[in-house]
Amino acid sequence: xxxxxxxxxxxxxxxxxxxxxxxxxxxxxxxxxxxxxxxxxxxxxxxxxxxxxxxxxxxxxxxxxxxxxxxxxxxxxxxxxxxxxxxxxxxxxxxxxxxxxxxxxxxxxxxxxxxxxxxxxxxxxxxxxx
Numbered sequence: 001x002x003x004x005x006x007x008x009x010x011x012x013x014x015x016x017x018x019x020x021x022x023x024x025x026x027x028x029x030x031x032x033x034x035x036x037x038x039x040x041x042x043x044x045x046x047x048x049x050x051x052x053x054x055x056x057x058x059x060x061x062x063x064x065x066x067x068x069x070x071x072x073x074x075x076x077x078x079x080x081x082x083x084x085x086x087x088x089x090x091x092x093x094x095x096x097x098x099x100x101x102x103x104x105x106x107x108x109x110x111x112x113x114x115x116x117x118x119x120x121x122x123x124x125x126x127x128x129x130x
Contacts, residue, residue: 001027
């Protein structure tokens, strides 16, 4: 099963995005911040990292830099809300960020971006939403 590291400091948003991904058949490794995300990545590497840009302590740009050091080919998708965050992503694109998801985004946008970043079709196993 495809594993996705989800780094999102907002607990309700982390839960919602995590559920969207899990319902589409992905295994989600949630992290509340960059420090936890990097620790979890080292504990069990993932197939893709989905990270917020602006976070306390270790921000998304720093997370992308460190992940590029450990895994140069790891697909990374950055999430941003504000214009200044999007401007920071110019630097992030140089670090290998595959895509930008501008919040708010739909389930279809999230899944299309993840599939494109992974360079393959979605998992064949889907969980029905009750």
